[in-house]
Amino acid sequence: MNIDGAPVLDQAVLAELRASIGDDQEFMVELVETYVSEGSANIDGLLAAAAARDCGAIVRPAHTLKSTSASLGAMRLSAICREIEAAGRESRAEALGEDAELARATWEATLAAFAEAGLRA
Amino acid sequence: MSPGQAVALVVDDSQVNRKVLARHLGSVDIEAREAANGREALELLGADGAGFDIVLLDIEMPELDGYDTLAAIKGDAALRHLPVIMISSVEELDSVVRCIEMGATDYLPKPFNPKILEARVRASLAGKRLHDLEVESAARQAELLKTIERQKDELTRFLSPQVAALVSSAEGEQLLAGHRRVATSVFCDLRDFTPFSEAADPEEVLGVLREYHALMGRLIVEHGGTLEHFAGDGMMVFFNDPIPQEDHVERAVRMAIAMRDRFGDLAAAWAKRGYHLGFGVGIATGYATLGRIGFEGRYDYGMTGPVVPTAARLSSAAAPGQILLSPRSHAAVEDVVEVEQIGELQLKGFSHAIAVVNVLGLKERLRAAVEAG
Numbered sequence: 001m002n003i004d005g006a007p008v009l010d011q012a013v014l015a016e017l018r019a020s021i022g023d024d025q026e027f028m029v030e031l032v033e034t035y036v037s038e039g040s041a042n043i044d045g046l047l048a049a050a051a052a053r054d055c056g057a058i059v060r061p062a063h064t065l066k067s068t069s070a071s072l073g074a075m076r077l078s079a080i081c082r083e084i085e086a087a088g089r090e091s092r093a094e095a096l097g098e099d100a101e102l103a104r105a106t107w108e109a110t111l112a113a114f115a116e117a118g119l120r121a
Numbered sequence: 122m123s124p125g126q127a128v129a130l131v132v133d134d135s136q137v138n139r140k141v142l143a144r145h146l147g148s149v150d151i152e153a154r155e156a157a158n159g160r161e162a163l164e165l166l167g168a169d170g171a172g173f174d175i176v177l178l179d180i181e182m183p184e185l186d187g188y189d190t191l192a193a194i195k196g197d198a199a200l201r202h203l204p205v206i207m208i209s210s211v212e213e214l215d216s217v218v219r220c221i222e223m224g225a226t227d228y229l230p231k232p233f234n235p236k237i238l239e240a241r242v243r244a245s246l247a248g249k250r251l252h253d254l255e256v257e258s259a260a261r262q263a264e265l266l267k268t269i270e271r272q273k274d275e276l277t278r279f280l281s282p283q284v285a286a287l288v289s290s291a292e293g294e295q296l297l298a299g300h301r302r303v304a305t306s307v308f309c310d311l312r313d314f315t316p317f318s319e320a321a322d323p324e325e326v327l328g329v330l331r332e333y334h335a336l337m338g339r340l341i342v343e344h345g346g347t348l349e350h351f352a353g354d355g356m357m358v359f360f361n362d363p364i365p366q367e368d369h370v371e372r373a374v375r376m377a378i379a380m381r382d383r384f385g386d387l388a389a390a391w392a393k394r395g396y397h398l399g400f401g402v403g404i405a406t407g408y409a410t411l412g413r414i415g416f417e418g419r420y421d422y423g424m425t426g427p428v429v430p431t432a433a434r435l436s437s438a439a440a441p442g443q444i445l446l447s448p449r450s451h452a453a454v455e456d457v458v459e460v461e462q463i464g465e466l467q468l469k470g471f472s473h474a475i476a477v478v479n480v481l482g483l484k485e486r487l488r489a490a491v492e493a494g
Binding site for chain 1: 140232
């Protein structure tokens with residue numbers, strides 16, 4: 001999925017997840033909360049690695065954020081993180097700074113989208 | 122954990138993924154416990170798997186990744202049987218192939234579909250349950266075999282070897298149930314044993330009996346006799362059952378001669394200690410019923426029929442050193458042994474007198490002695 005075409009929050013993925021857990025609003029909120037705290041740490045790791053041009057260190061936070069974001073429907077952030085992970089694995093250090101900045105901005109947008117969806121207190 | 126409930130170990134560095142998986146597993150009654158990386162997972166599994174039934178394993182993880190964790194599990198004999206399902210995103214499919222080559226059972230694509238999750242976990246659990254049952258059944262079988270071997274060992278200590286073998290053989294039940302055939306019964310005991318046992322110290326009496334039993338027991342086994350019972354100094358041995366022996370009378374007589382010869386050595390040693398004991402044998406041949414005799418809780422493999430008391434009475438009638446034969450026993454071995462006529466004996470409890478002979482020795486041996494001058 002290309003970055004620009006990916007929705008910040010894919011309502012269909014979210015609906016599917018919600019249905020699969022028996023439409024449990026409380027659990028959804030708890031899950032998003034977990035995602036936010038885990039995601040913040042990964043964003044921090046991502047930014048720090050990008051600042052240090054450390055291709056090796058950026059792979060793991062990018063990978064994890066890519067995967068968990070996709071689970072919760074945060075498709076644009078997931079797509080950005082896929083790019084970053086690939087750049088890290090291919091040692092393309094020059095791409096890291098810009099991509100990490102994009103990830104941070106998308107992270108903020110994602111949090112706002114979750115709040116709007118009624119999944120953040 | 123309820124006994125029927127399966128327990129899964131969910132290994133993923135993402136707490137979001139662990140939560141979703143645990144939730145899905147819980148909804149199909151599988152308990153989930155979580156580990157954030159491979160090292161934590163191996164710690165939880167411990168040395169013996171810690172009761173886990175299945176492992177769901179992410180590939181990219183800090184500290185110890187999915188490959189190394191999988192290798193550790195499959196390289197450990199105590200954990201190898203645990204099914205491992207790899208958790209993977211679509212772009213990790215190449216990695217999944219490698220994991221399956223390393224022994225992973227299956228894989229689970231991200232994002233998780235609860236239906237696929239349940240189907241794959243159930244299939245892997247069924248495989249493990251089958252494996253567990255096989256292991257359990259093999260262990261039970263080994264235990265059973267050990268018990269049978271132990272029982273056989275014990276049996277051979279308490280029963281004649283032939284009877285012990287019979288009890289554990291396929292046709293044993295039929296023979297134990299009782300059958301009729303011609304057999305030879307041998308009774309032997311010590312002369313003057315009762316006055317000796319009254320006069321001597323009990324330790325001395327037991328010592329003498331031990332030597333006597335050890336010697337006689339060896340000769341019984343050597344000649345293929347079945348020891349029915351012994352009581353104090355008396356023994357009852359029979360031949361031609363449960364294993365048929367064409368030469369059963371000759372075996373019985375040769376055994377009696379060997380017993381008498383060897384008893385001479387024992388008696389000489391005892392005489393030096395002041396005990397004068399003699400040895401007598403009675404042998405009779407005829408139809409008898411053989412099989413299980415006794416009652417629930419205590420059975421013997423025994424022989425009944427007139428031939429048994431005949432041999433017993435002949436043994437009582439024998440003077441020290443005599444081996445008395447019934448007419449039918451004598452007829453069967455007259456080419457082999459030299460005898461002397463004792464004459465017609467009226468045995469207690471029998472209506473007719475019978476012609477009894479005493480065995481002097483084996484013809485071959487007596488001839489050799491004469492030739493040697």
